[in-house]
Each structure stands twice: as structure tokens, then as C-alpha cells.
Amino acid sequence: xxxxxxxxxxxxxxxxxxxxxDGKFYMDGSMISGGSKTPLEIAMDGNDFHLFSEMxxxxxxxxxxxxxxxxMNPDKKTYAVIxxxxxxxxxxxxxxxTFDFAKLKFDGDKPASVTKVxxxxxxxxxxxxxxxxxxxxxxAVGDDIVQIIQSEADGSVRSVIELDEFSKEIPSEMLSFKGxxxxxxxxxxxDMM
Numbered sequence: 001x002x003x004x005x006x007x008x009x010x011x012x013x014x015x016x017x018x019x020x021x022d023g024k025f026y027m028d029g030s031m032i033s034g035g036s037k038t039p040l041e042i043a044m045d046g047n048d049f050h051l052f053s054e055m056x057x058x059x060x061x062x063x064x065x066x067x068x069x070x071x072m073n074p075d076k077k078t079y080a081v082i083x084x085x086x087x088x089x090x091x092x093x094x095x096x097x098t099f100d101f102a103k104l105k106f107d108g109d110k111p112a113s114v115t116k117v118x119x120x121x122x123x124x125x126x127x128x129x130x131x132x133x134x135x136x137x138x139x140a141v142g143d144d145i146v147q148i149i150q151s152e153a154d155g156s157v158r159s160v161i162e163l164d165e166f167s168k169e170i171p172s173e174m175l176s177f178k179g180x181x182x183x184x185x186x187x188x189x190x191d192m193m
Contacts, residue, residue: 001118007125009114013140017127018108019168020101020138020148026170029163040161043174044102050174058192065175072180073191079180080188101150101161104129104136119146 019025024045031040041052050063052074061072062082069082082092106129117126117139124141132153139147145166150158172178183191 003116005116007114007116012143014108017138026167028165031161033159043170076191077180078183080183080185
């Protein structure tokens, strides 16, 4: 439930929002877009990212680190490099691995508005940022960001991210090969079947 009643900014939340705009964060939750809800777990650090997903019922991760793409099997703790031939075979284009929300850049300390909301029955605060093309709202309950809503300039919602966790600290197991062994792509695919 939204209100137009002004609320006071919390620095801890503004710091987390700034880490989002700086492109260095970890989040775990679900993305709702185009009527479907998809689990989303991602760590971002500049151009590097580590994204967990599901493919045909199996857990899978894609990581971009230092300009190279990798596919990872969290269950078997293996990974393989995704080379040009593999990209073609998977019909994977690097553009599909860019995230709309990662392109949004605002000054976290200068929201267009800070208003009171009720989120799942709890008192919260909505931090709204907008420019001529995009809008983004961060709903916080206490010190925790619980929802991110990305919208068009006209206010129509593009996507909603419901969060179980948002942190400006990236967990040590993310953006890392620690505990994983490298396989060639053929062996990796066999393991997935």
C-alpha cells in the first residue's frame, strides 16, 4: 500500500541502494516479468556477474569474470568455458546476458521521493528514483530492501524483484571457482544429462 506521506531516509538503506547503482551487490529472490516468476540469485561486481538459474530442472550458473563466460554446475562442482562455438550452439548472445537494472544509474542519496508504504502488513519506506526514461523504486522494511520495482517513464511496471536477501557484500562463494573443477565442454554437458 503506497502513500504520498513523506518518510525519513535511512542511511543504511541508502548505502545499499547506492551499491545497487554502483553495480556491486548480491541479491537472492524472484523476478516477476511478463507474467512469469523466476528465481533469481545474482552477484554483480562491475562487468562481472554470477547468476544462478535452473535449466530443465537442474541447477546451473553462468559467470562472467574478467571478460570470459563460464557455465557452472553447482551440484557437481564443475565448470567449463563458454567459447564462441558453444555460444553459437547454445544460441547465446552476450546481449541477452545484460541486465536492464544494471544500466540504471542514479545518485542513491538523491531520491525523487521517500514515502511511507505498507509491505505485506509491515511498515516500510519507498525510495523512488526517476529520469525521463526510467523509474525504479526500492521498498525497504527496517534496514532490508524487500522489493525493487523497475518501470517505464510513464509509470508502467517493467519488472519486479521480490527479495529474500539484498547485500552490498558479495558472499565469498560467488564470483569464484573455489571448490570447482574445470571440465571441457563435452564432459560438462555429459554430466548435465
